[in-house]
Amino acid sequence: xxPQTRRISSFPEVVIERDTESEESSSEEEEAxxxxxxxxxxxxxNNKGKTPITITLKKVCKVCKKTGHEAGFRGATYIDCPMKxxxxxxxxxxxxxxxxHRVATEYGIVPAPRKNTTNSLEFVFQRQLQPRVPPxxxxxxxxxxxxxxxxxxxxxxxxxxEFHPTNNNILLSxxxxxxxxxxxxxxxxxKTVYGNIHSCMLNNMKFNPTNDGSIYAASSDGTISCTDVxxxxxxxxxxLNPNGWEGPSSWRMLYxxxxxxxxxxxxxxxxxxxxxxxxxxxxxxxxxxxxxxKKGTKVVGLNCxxxxxxxxxxxxxxxxxxxxxxxxxxxxxxxxxxxHKRVVSSAYFSPISGSKILTTSLDNRIRxxxxxxxxxxxxxxxxxxxxxxxxxxxxxxxxxxAKDSSESLVVIGRYISENYDGAALHPIDxxxxxxxQLVAEVMDPKITTISPVNKLHPRxxxxxxxxxxxxxxxxxxxxxxxxxxxxxxILLCGEVSKKRSKKHGDNGDDDSDNDIFRSKDNALKQxxxxxxxxxxxxxxxx
DNA sequence: ATTCAATGGACCC
DNA sequence: TGGGTCCCCTTGAA
Numbered sequence: 001x002x003p004q005t006r007r008i009s010s011f012p013e014v015v016i017e018r019d020t021e022s023e024e025s026s027s028e029e030e031e032a033x034x035x036x037x038x039x040x041x042x043x044x045x046n047n048k049g050k051t052p053i054t055i056t057l058k059k060v061c062k063v064c065k066k067t068g069h070e071a072g073f074r075g076a077t078y079i080d081c082p083m084k085x086x087x088x089x090x091x092x093x094x095x096x097x098x099x100x101h102r103v104a105t106e107y108g109i110v111p112a113p114r115k116n117t118t119n120s121l122e123f124v125f126q127r128q129l130q131p132r133v134p135p136x137x138x139x140x141x142x143x144x145x146x147x148x149x150x151x152x153x154x155x156x157x158x159x160x161x162e163f164h165p166t167n168n169n170i171l172l173s174x175x176x177x178x179x180x181x182x183x184x185x186x187x188x189x190x191k192t193v194y195g196n197i198h199s200c201m202l203n204n205m206k207f208n209p210t211n212d213g214s215i216y217a218a219s220s221d222g223t224i225s226c227t228d229v230x231x232x233x234x235x236x237x238x239x240l241n242p243n244g245w246e247g248p249s250s251w252r253m254l255y256x257x258x259x260x261x262x263x264x265x266x267x268x269x270x271x272x273x274x275x276x277x278x279x280x281x282x283x284x285x286x287x288x289x290x291x292x293x294k295k296g297t298k299v300v301g302l303n304c305x306x307x308x309x310x311x312x313x314x315x316x317x318x319x320x321x322x323x324x325x326x327x328x329x330x331x332x333x334x335x336x337x338x339x340h341k342r343v344v345s346s347a348y349f350s351p352i353s354g355s356k357i358l359t360t361s362l363d364n365r366i367r368x369x370x371x372x373x374x375x376x377x378x379x380x381x382x383x384x385x386x387x388x389x390x391x392x393x394x395x396x397x398x399x400x401x402a403k404d405s406s407e408s409l410v411v412i413g414r415y416i417s418e419n420y421d422g423a424a425l426h427p428i429d430x431x432x433x434x435x436x437q438l439v440a441e442v443m444d445p446k447i448t449t450i451s452p453v454n455k456l457h458p459r460x461x462x463x464x465x466x467x468x469x470x471x472x473x474x475x476x477x478x479x480x481x482x483x484x485x486x487x488x489x490i491l492l493c494g495e496v497s498k499k500r501s502k503k504h505g506d507n508g509d510d511d512s513d514n515d516i517f518r519s520k521d522n523a524l525k526q527x528x529x530x531x532x533x534x535x536x537x538x539x540x541x542x
Numbered sequence: 543a544t545t546c547a548a549t550g551g552a553c554c555c
Numbered sequence: 556t557g558g559g560t561c562c563c564c565t566t567g568a569a
Contacts, residue, residue, distance in 0.1 A: 063563050071563060078564045087563065096564090157566085296556085317551080343551075362551085391550050392565045417564055424564075450565070468566065546569080554560085 076424040078417060088416060089384045090364060096416065101384040148444055149185050149473040153193050158466030159394050161455040162205050164229070165212040168457070171464050172229070173471055174202030176394075178219055182229060185473045194232040197225045203254065204301075208280065209261035218257035218268045224278060237266060237278050238285055256302035256316075260309040260326070267326070269299030269314060275329070291331040294318035300395065301346045307354040311372075315347035321359050323372070336376045338369070343390070346397035350407040358410060358433065360398045364388045366412065368433045383436045385429065386416035387452075394452045394466070398431070401456045408434035411463060413451040414441075426450040428465055428474075442474055 063071040063081035071081035080087055080095035087096045096102060156176035164170035169186030178198030184190035198219035205217040208226070217225045222240035227233070240252035254276075256269040264280040273296060274289040293299045297317040305311035315321040321338040338347075341363040349372075350356035357369040359379075364386055367379040387396035393415075401409040410433045417424040420443065427441035428451050442463065453466030465472040 073564070081563065084563075386564095389563095389565075391562085392548070415564075426564090544569100546567105548566095550562105552561085555558095 073424065076417070076419040076422050078424070088364060088386050147473075147475045149188055150470060151183055151185070151188070151191060152470040153181055153183075153191055154179060154469045154471075157394055157468050158453050158471060159202055160204055161453055161464050161466055161471075162207065162215070163455060163457050163464065165207045165458075168460055170229075171471065171473065172205065172215060173466060174205055174217060175469070176201050178202050178221065180205075180215075180217065180227060181471070183471060192232070194227065194234070197227055197232075197234045198223065201253075204257040206257055206259050206266075209259055210264065210280070216257060216259060216266050218254035220253035220255075220271075222252045222254060222270075224254060224257070224266060224268055235283070237283055238268065238276065240270065240276075253298075255298055255300045256314060258302045258304045258312075260304050260312075262309045267302050267304070267312065269293075269302055269316070271298040273297050273299060273316070273318070275299070275302070275314070277326075290329050292322060292324065292329075292334070293320065301344070301348075301397075303348050305349045305354040306351055311349075311354070313347050313349055313357065315344035315359060317343045319343060319361075321347035321357070323376075338367075338376060338379070340367070341365075342388075345395035346399075348398075348400060351400045351402040352405065352407055356407055358398055358400060360387060360396055360412065362388045362390055362395075366398045366410070366431065366433065381433065381436060383431060383433060385412060385431065386414050387412060389415045389450070389452075393450060396452045397454075398433075399455055402458045403456070403461075406434070408432050409439065411454045411456055413454055413465070413467075415450060415452075418443075420445070423448065428454055428463065444472075447472065 059070045060067055061069050061071050061081050061083070064083040066083060069082060071079055073079075078096070080097065082095055084095075085092045086094055086099045088099045089101050091099075094100075154173065154175040154177070156179075158173050158175050160174045162172045164172065169184050171183045171185055173181040173183065175181070177195075178200050180194045180197050180202060182192045182194075198217065199221040201220035203218050203220060205215050208214045208216060213230060214226055214228050216237065217227065219225065224237040225234045226237050238254075240254065241250075245251060253271040254268045255271060256267075258267050259265070259280075260267060265286065266278045266280060267275060268278070269275045269292065270289075273291050273293040275292045276289050277286040278284065279286055292314050293316040299314055299316040301313075301315040303313040305313070310326050312324040312326050313321060314324065319340045319342060321340065321344050322334040323336040323338075324334050338344075338357070338359065340359065340361040343362040345360050345362060347357065347359040350358065355371050355373065357367075357372060359367045361367065364384060366383040366385050366387075368381045368383070369376055370380040385398075387398075389396075396413050396415065398410045398412040400407065401411065410431050411428060412431065413428050414426055417426050418441075423445050425443045425445065425448065427443040429438055430440040430442070431437070432439050442465075447467060447470075449468045449470070451465040451467035451472070455464045456462070457464070461476055463472075463474040465474065
């Protein structure tokens with residue numbers, strides 16, 4: 001015993017890396033080495049024969065494996081690896097923390113034709129010339145009254161959302177497992193889950209324009225379903241894998257889906273680049289599939305023009321969004337090809353006039369084409385925005401606000417987190433795509449997960465979000481009519497408690513115990529947070 | 543508290 | 556064109 005402990009000091013240390021006079025110097029955190037003493041285990045009587053080892057390690061960055069710095073969370077703030085290009089805008093020479101796009105989101109606006117995204121040196125020098133970026137990013141808006149309803153009934157992550165076309169309180173949700181959820185968020189606890197419609201990922205869905213009681217869905221199981229929302233009775237409109245599983249090279253998955261209301265045709269696209277059409281009334285597949293994207297690549301989005309439904313917008317993994325006239329459809333017959341630097345995860349015509357185009361790409365840019373009648377060679381604007389995570393999460397998609405007559409308001413979830421009073425939160429951003437300005441950020445201190453799936457209500461000031469397996473409905477408690485609608489369309493956020501209480505629904509409950517409709521009582525909220533959050537958890541646990 | 547795995551695209555050859 | 560490998564802020568279960 002005693003000899004052993006004494007031996008520790010005299011025993012030669014096994015040192016990894018260098019630096020032997022570590023003893024006292026290790027207290028300084030800045031650049032000092034991290035010392036991992038093994039003394040406790042060594043002194044343990046069980047390990048009599050073991051030689052005492054002191055391992056001295058230098059800080060090693062987990063990203064670049066170099067020493068002298070460390071990437072990762074420090075508290076709620078993520079420190080980037082300085083050896084890598086900016087995680088947000090992808091340009092070298094700075095990190096996310098100092099990225100000009102993070103300081104002022106409008107900075108991301110690049111008018112076409114692009115200038116300063118092509119040359120990184122020029123980019124860096126431009127920062128020197130323009131060192132004082134005006135701090136126009138709005139402060140977090142914390143209204144005194146908010147609503148946020150939460151429900152969790154999906155067993156896998158949410159992949160898509162759709163509001164009911166006539167019933168204002170119904171939200172439909174699809175998940176990675178293929179389940180279709182129907183939530184009457186007006187009654188909060190009212191929900192239905194249909195689990196046997198699809199066998200895997202439900203990628204996109206759209207209501208039948210001629211019958212708002214039924215919805216079409218495209219799934220990775222290779223089928224289009226048409227489901228009666230009331231009864232859950234579903235029929236398959238198309239099955240691309242009639243012979244079942246014959247290996248990954250032949251298994252076809254359906255991703256993009258839209259309905260041409262003029263022709264009563266459902267359009268879907270698969271993971272091999274092909275477009276299919278099915279007649280709604282006869283349930284027949286029309287014609288043969290057409291290759292609309294690079295062969296073998298996934299077509300993730302389809303969108304029919306609201307005014308001219310024969311105009312089709314598609315996007316996919318071949319880095320293009322493409323415009324088609326479905327009356328003259330054949331491989332290579334696209335009217336325009338909108339080039340992107342990486343995968344295009346969504347592309348939409350503007351909801352009212354149909355003359356703008358909005359795309360989301362994994363190069364961390366939202367792109368806008370102001371007029372389909374103008375020059376489509378370059379986007380009118382590129383807005384830098386963090387949404388490039390492609391693993392484990394549903395792809396982010398910027399979605400129009402159909403209520404905005406100027407067709408400039410867009411919602412999109414944010415991947416990168418913000419240190420918000422000690423909590424790393426992932427806001428949902430409202431962006432004015434005409435100016436690039438970040439109009440609003442929605443977040444709640446108790447929602448610590450990322451919300452990649454977002455949809456704005458077609459008629460009301462309601463935002464629906466899908467975050468992991470949970471669904472959220474956000475709405476302002478009251479609209480300030482005196483304010484111009486463009487200025488503050490949406491009121492947001494919850495209050496922040498420094499002591500982070502539990503996340504929503506992470507205690508394994510499902511359904512009603514998890515449903516939270518909060519801030520009904522403003523007094524409760526304004527007064528003291530602890531009582532509020534405790535009432536929160538007590539409700540959960542009861 | 544820590545570990546693990548599911549999983550998709552880029553890039554290399 | 557295809558297989559192998561790598562990969563910065565995940566999420567939730569073990």
